[in-house]
Each structure stands twice: as C-alpha cells, then as structure tokens.
Ligand SMILES: Cc1cc2nc3c(=O)[nH]c(=O)nc-3n(C[C@H](O)[C@H](O)[C@H](O)COP(=O)(O)OP(=O)(O)OC[C@H]3O[C@@H](n4cnc5c(N)ncnc54)[C@H](O)[C@@H]3O)c2cc1C
C-alpha cells in the first residue's frame with residue numbers, strides 16, 4: 039500500500055472541499071498507473087484499502103469521514119427512516135425497525151460479507167464500492183473501466199459476470215444492499231462542496247456502461263452522501279431479500295433478489311422486484327412486477343413471474359447457469375414475501 | 379432551502395481545523411489487552427501490522443491481508459474485526475483485545491482448552507482468529523445453537539478443514555462454562 043496523508047476533517051464542508059476526486063476518477067488512467075495526487079474520501083476503508091493494496095489506487099491523501107459526528111444514526115423521518123452514511127452493515131442487520139418494516143434491507147446487510155467486515159463496512163461505502171470483476175481487480179488487465187482499450191470479460195472468464203445490460207462492460211453491481219434499497223424506493227441525499235444538498239433516487243443514481251464506462255454512479259468529486267432515505271412503508275407492505283451463493287459462508291452471491299409487495303390479502307397492489315449480481319446496476323424486473331400487479335399471488339403465478347423476470351437474459355459464454363438459479367430465487371423470494 | 383456557503387455560517391470560526399498527518403511516521407497511542415502503548419507508525423500501517431511488528435503480539439496472523447479469511451481477527455471494544463483492514467490510526471480510544479489478552483493468567487481460556495481437546499487445530503494458522511470469534515460469540519450467546527456457531531465463524535477460512543471440530547469444541551466449551 040502506498041504511503042499517504044491522513045486527514046481528519048473538522049466538518050463535512052472541510053471534508054468535501056478537501057476531496058479532489060472520486061475513487062472512480064482517481065483510478066481511471068490511460069497508462070495503467072493510477073494518479074498519485076488525489077485526495078479521496080474514506081469510510082470503513084474495506085474497498086479503498088483493498089484497491090490500494092492491489093496498487094489500483096494510490097491517493098496522496100485519505101479524508102476520514104468516520105470521525106465526523108452524527109453520520110452513524112438511523113432516525114425516523116416523515117414516516118420513513120433517515121440512515122446516516124456511516125451506519126455499518128452490522129447496525130443495519132440488528133436494527134429492530136428495519137427488521138420489521140424494511141426487512142429486505144436488514145436481510146441484505148446481514149447476509150453481506152463476513153461478521154468482521156460488517157462491523158466496519160458502512161452503508162454509503164457499500165453502495166459506492168467498485169466492481170469485483172477479476173480483470174478490473176487485476177493490475178495486469180488494463181480494461182476499459184480503468185481507462186484501457188478492451189473488456190477482457192466477453193472473450194474471457196465470465197462465469198460471475200452480467201446476464202443483463204452488458205453493453206461494453208459486463209460487471210455485476212457489487213452492492214448487496216443496493217439491490218434491497220432500489221426495491222424499497224430509497225433516495226440518496228448528497229451534499230456538495232458549497233454545502234448544497236440534492237436528493238436522487240438510488241435507481242437513477244446508478245449508471246449503465248452505455249451512459250458511462252468508467253464509473254458506476256453519478257457521484258461527482260467533492261460530493262458526500264449524507265443520508266440514505268427510506269420512504270414510509272404502509273403496514274400492508276412486505277419485503278424480503280434472498281441470496282444464493284456457491285458456499286453458505288461469506289461468499290459473494292451468485293444471485294440475489296429483493297421483492298417488495300404491497301398486499302391486500304394475497305392480492306398484490308404493487309410490486310417491486312430487483313435482481314442483484316446480474317447486471318451493471320441493480321436490475322429492475324418490470325415484466326415480473328407487471329405479472330404480479332392486481333393478481334392473487336400463488337405458486338403458479340410466482341413461477342410465471344420468475345420466468346418473465348429472466349425472459350430477456352443474455353448470458354455470456356460462461357454464465358448461462360445463472361438463468362435457472364435466478365428463476366428459482368425470484369420465485370422463492372416472491373413466495374417468501376407473501377408470508378414475511 | 380437556501381444554503382449558505384460555509385464561510386458565511388456563524389459557527390464557521392469555531393469549527394475545529396482539519397488535522398492532517400503523514401506520510402511520515404506519527405506517534406500513536408493504542409490500548410491493547412489492558413495496557414497502553416505509545417508507538418510511531420506511518421498512516422498506511424494496519425492494526426495487524428502494528429500488533430505484530432511493533433508490539434510483538436504475533437498471535438494475530440496475517441494470511442490474505444484483504445479481509446477475506448479472518449485469520450487476523452481481534453476485538454475492537456469487544457467486537458470481532460479483521461485487523462488487516464483497519465488502519466492503526468483509526469483505532470483511537472477503542473480497546474483492542476488479541477489472542478494474547480484472552481486471559482490474564484498463564485492458564486488457557488476454556489475455548490482454547492476445548493480446541494485442543496477436540497482437535498480443532500491442524501497447522502494452527504487460522505486458530506487464533508477463530509478462537510477470537512468463538513469467545514466473542516459465547517460472551518454474547520452463552521448457549522449457541524450449531525447454526526449460531528456457523529454464522530459466527532462464517533468469515534473464517536481454514537485450509538486444513540477443522541470446521542467440524544471447531545463446532546464440537548465450541549459446543550463443549552459452552553457446556554463446560556455452564557457447569
Ligand atoms: C471478503 C469480502 C466479502 C464481501 N462480500 C460482500 C457481499 O456479499 N456483498 C456486498 O455488498 N459487499 C461485500 N463486500 C464488500 C464490502 O461490503 C464493501 O467493501 C464495504 O461495504 C465498503 O464500505 P466501506 O465503509 O468500507 O467503504 P470504503 O472502502 O471506505 O469506501 C468505498 C467507496 O465509497 C466512498 N465513500 C464512502 N462513504 C462515502 C460518503 N459518505 N460519500 C461519498 N463517498 C463515500 C469512498 O470514497 C470509496 O470510493 C465484501 C468484502 C470482502 C472483503
């Protein structure tokens with residue numbers, strides 16, 4: 039890991055003004071040698087230190103967000119919840135309000151990574167972590183997402199890559215919590231250097247490769263995520279997040295699905311179904327949502343909706359196996375939401 | 379809402395200044411196993427490195443150095459974390475507990491004794507980390523189910539495959555504590 043300056047800002051404004059780049063801009067380069075003059079934000083550091091240890095990022099300065107007060111709370115707000123960016127995955131998994139009303143988020147956080155990592159990793163950092171594509175994580179492969187010329191995944195080893203929306207780059211979005219939060223209709227509050235705030239729906243925050251090949255989201259340098267907002271949830275809403283991994287321990291999921299249903303008895307008023315680990319952004323399965331809306335949900339309908347969710351899948355040479363896995367996980371998640 | 383620029387805010391003058399150190403070595407105070415140590419480290423030093431290289435607490439192992447195996451597990455204020463992904467500078471006033479600090483005596487901790495009794499050690503490289511997770515579990519949940527033990531050790535990789543023996547050791551230690 040390269041040497042760096044360690045800054046403990048006295049305020050959010052100081053942190054924002056000190057940040058010269060996002061991690062995505064600090065990593066992008068023509069040559070394969072990342073810039074050494076960037077000042078970047080650090081939360082838990084799980085992804086940041088990983089990139090630095092691999093030599094994929096060599097910032098001059100880290101700006102520690104962790105000691106800024108007030109960013110690690112989960113507070114009620116307008117019937118919903120306002121989650122501070124520094125709230126850890128362990129806090130999310132244990133929060134009673136989340137476990138009862140927004141259980142998809144609690145489940146997704148509790149199932150991500152290992153207990154040791156969940157203790158340190160923050161929600162904002164989780165949403166903003168860089169992709170896990172093994173070519174992206176290898177210094178020997180200077181791919182387009184890092185500023186190079188090629189994507190190595192299409193002709194290479196792509197068993198863990200995308201089956202949807204892989205236009206020029208086939209990453210799967212790395213954040214497990216994002217899958218749940220998009221389904222729950224979450225919004226981000228983002229504060230810029232001047233202290234001005236904007237909010238954006240998480241779904242619109244993420245970017246597909248055709249919009250930008252070198253960053254996964256719309257965060258600009260000098261911007262700080264200052265809250266993750268969950269909208270109010272009527273008591274008739276049920277949500278679940280299910281993951282399927284190669285091992286039962288802390289493996290990254292092969293497939294994950296978040297389902298949010300607004301139910302009157304078993305009749306679905308409204309459905310949000312989001313697939314993770316399958317596309318460069320959390321993937322909204324609109325055909326499956328439409329199949330459920332206004333209908334009484336039973337096993338057969340859940341099965342039909344699951345097939346609808348996968349009908350447009352475009353697997354690569356090594357990942358067609360993901361299609362039946364996702365089909366099963368979508369069906370199970372719908373049925374689980376029914377009784378959640 | 380109209381946002382004022384930071385310098386217009388009345389409280390701007392009272393805000394603490396940013397504190398920046400490094401890249402050269404900086405002094406640091408760490409509370410480890412009940413003792414306070416003053417050391418000198420560069421900002422990129424991880425807690426695992428500081429423990430092993432500066433404090434000679436080599437019971438904490440570094441294997442993957444990426445948060446992916448949990449060999450380096452220590453407690454921060456009683457909660458297991460991977461010390462290879464925590465900067466020593468970030469520890470602050472939190473109390474660090476390592477395998478060396480599990481007991482204040484020469485005697486083994488009951489979980490350590492159970493690991494020996496149940497053959498839960500082969501090469502032993504993953505063992506200190508596993509024991510830190512298992513003892514933390516028993517402090518929280520004195521009578522864990524097998525499922526709870528599996529969840530507590532889910533971040534640990536043991537190349538020698540001691541997992542089933544670890545399960546029986548923890549179940550046995552929980553029974554002994556009861557007695
Ligand atoms: C073994 C292992 C298994 C894992 N498994 C999973 C998994 O199954 N699912 C999953 O989702 N993740 C998984 N992860 C990834 C892990 O959850 C993330 O790396 C972690 O959540 C990142 O959070 P952090 O606080 O450490 O972020 P950091 O590393 O500190 O930051 C990540 C990024 O966010 C930016 N950032 C952080 N906070 C803010 C803010 N408030 N405003 C603006 N920018 C900000 C930083 O600049 C940086 O670019 C795994 C990691 C490991 C090591």
Ligand code: SF4
Nearest residue numbers: 171173181189207208
């Ligand atoms: S899938 Fe994306 S990140 Fe992976 S090699 Fe291709 S361009 Fe790079």
Ligand code: FES
Nearest residue numbers: 441443445448462
């Ligand atoms: S050495 Fe820290 S998790 Fe592997």
Ligand code: FES
Nearest residue numbers: 500502536537538
């Ligand atoms: S005993 Fe050898 S790695 Fe676990």
